[in-house]
Amino acid sequence: MGAGHAHRLYRHGHSPVHALPPHTKLAAVLAFVVVVVSTPREAMWAFAAYAGLLALVAYAARVPPGFLLRRLLIEVPFVAFAALLPFVARGERVDVLGLSLSVDGLWGAWNVLAKGTLGVAASVLLAATTELREVLLGLQRLRLPPLLVQIASFMVRYGDVVTDEMRRMRIARESRGFEARGVRHWGVLAKSAGALFIRSYERGERVHLAMVSRGYAGSMPVIDEVTASRAQWCRALALPSAAFVVCLLGWTV
Amino acid sequence: MSTASLAVAGLAFAYPDGHQALFGVDFTVARGERVALLGPNGAGKTTLVLHLNGILTGGTGTVTVAGLEVGKRHMAEIRRRVGIVFQDPDDQLFMPTVREDVAFGPAAAGIKGAELEERVDRALGLVGMAEFKDRPPHHLSFGQRRRVAVATVLAMEPEILVLDEPSSNLDPASRRELADILRSLDVTVLMVTHDLPYALELCPRSLILSDGVIAADGGTADLLADAALMRAHRLELPYGFDPRSVPAAPGRS
Numbered sequence: 011m012g013a014g015h016a017h018r019l020y021r022h023g024h025s026p027v028h029a030l031p032p033h034t035k036l037a038a039v040l041a042f043v044v045v046v047v048s049t050p051r052e053a054m055w056a057f058a059a060y061a062g063l064l065a066l067v068a069y070a071a072r073v074p075p076g077f078l079l080r081r082l083l084i085e086v087p088f089v090a091f092a093a094l095l096p097f098v099a100r101g102e103r104v105d106v107l108g109l110s111l112s113v114d115g116l117w118g119a120w121n122v123l124a125k126g127t128l129g130v131a132a133s134v135l136l137a138a139t140t141e142l143r144e145v146l147l148g149l150q151r152l153r154l155p156p157l158l159v160q161i162a163s164f165m166v167r168y169g170d171v172v173t174d175e176m177r178r179m180r181i182a183r184e185s186r187g188f189e190a191r192g193v194r195h196w197g198v199l200a201k202s203a204g205a206l207f208i209r210s211y212e213r214g215e216r217v218h219l220a221m222v223s224r225g226y227a228g229s230m231p232v233i234d235e236v237t238a239s240r241a242q243w244c245r246a247l248a249l250p251s252a253a254f255v256v257c258l259l260g261w262t263v
Numbered sequence: 264m265s266t267a268s269l270a271v272a273g274l275a276f277a278y279p280d281g282h283q284a285l286f287g288v289d290f291t292v293a294r295g296e297r298v299a300l301l302g303p304n305g306a307g308k309t310t311l312v313l314h315l316n317g318i319l320t321g322g323t324g325t326v327t328v329a330g331l332e333v334g335k336r337h338m339a340e341i342r343r344r345v346g347i348v349f350q351d352p353d354d355q356l357f358m359p360t361v362r363e364d365v366a367f368g369p370a371a372a373g374i375k376g377a378e379l380e381e382r383v384d385r386a387l388g389l390v391g392m393a394e395f396k397d398r399p400p401h402h403l404s405f406g407q408r409r410r411v412a413v414a415t416v417l418a419m420e421p422e423i424l425v426l427d428e429p430s431s432n433l434d435p436a437s438r439r440e441l442a443d444i445l446r447s448l449d450v451t452v453l454m455v456t457h458d459l460p461y462a463l464e465l466c467p468r469s470l471i472l473s474d475g476v477i478a479a480d481g482g483t484a485d486l487l488a489d490a491a492l493m494r495a496h497r498l499e500l501p502y503g504f505d506p507r508s509v510p511a512a513p514g515r516s
Contacts, residue, residue, distance in 0.1 A: 143359045143360065163358075163359060167400070171353055220357065223345075225342045225343060231366075231371045233366045
């Protein structure tokens, strides 16, 4: 696939994880997340085991810990509210460092934080080892509705074009002495957004015309058929299978 | 004489809003000819082009491509035979990589595997873009994108190549490179353009479309030298350009 097409989350490499077909990796991540989410929150050791499994995958994929941790920061805004839970939840309370916290809230916060972090870490690993283009091929192979895959692939293709258009409009605005300062200027920005929408819509029509001219009749022709051998499926599903065993132990022990 | 590549007879068309764009257009283009379609803005050039592969239909008159009449019955075959290169390559190149884009047309026609790869390689070779196969289109220069856009159409092995303003937005070097490529192709060409020197350089014959009819049909050098005709149809040569001072495009047998 295109070497120049690397998105920011991708880390170029030739590890066994990179080599797996994209749809096996997608299925593995999804299964892993489902298993993690269905683990009882009291089985704290199970979450440590999951983290260990992901660390093994990262090691196999030669993704350095620093890279992984930096990308995990994206999670922060989403789990911020989890930090509030111990303060606002009701029920039995404990004193920690002079603060009165809800026991139930603490468990809730832990639950969100642990499961969220594991899910994000698995997704970051997927993104680091799979090109965006491959993810789309994988989704197509997993029988996601073709329309959704097409929309996603046009987003990949035209994201830069639209961003560039937006940048040119901003430069044109600023060249005529406009600078967005405060609420009074929001009207101008809203009009720019509207103009951008109309331009993109018209481009969509022209693209459709070009597609129809080359024989498009509602479905994308299959150019790259991705296939996976039984061995590749086994390798990819090793992660969720191991996690499943941990999960079962979490419920019984 | 063999069957003409393109024959347009009595073509008239009005848009649904009542605006009539074409009033009975007649012309033929023989196999292997390179013909320029000249005309001022609003003359109906784009409307005519969209009739050639059946995107617009519903008016009167006929369009015949290598003996096959444009109509619902053979739409797929017509779209394969008529390769339209649109003005903005960003509209034409909608797939994530150059390779997939060039493969789109042939793949939509049901070609796959080794034959598909071969088509892609040959088309990219013809426009000198073979080493950019795995690059995403938005990382190419404008001239390169225009060349890839030509390749996407050549991969369908069309009977006739229709170019909409092929020289627009190109720097002089890219403009000359594209001219060299177009000259080297063994295919019928209909070139819609405002760029009169480019028409003179590439096309021995020209048509002038004005107010929805073919106003003149003849040797490009003769038409451009006819000052009264040019003035009557709002066609102007660039400052200092004298069509009699340069050699005309050599005809092809």
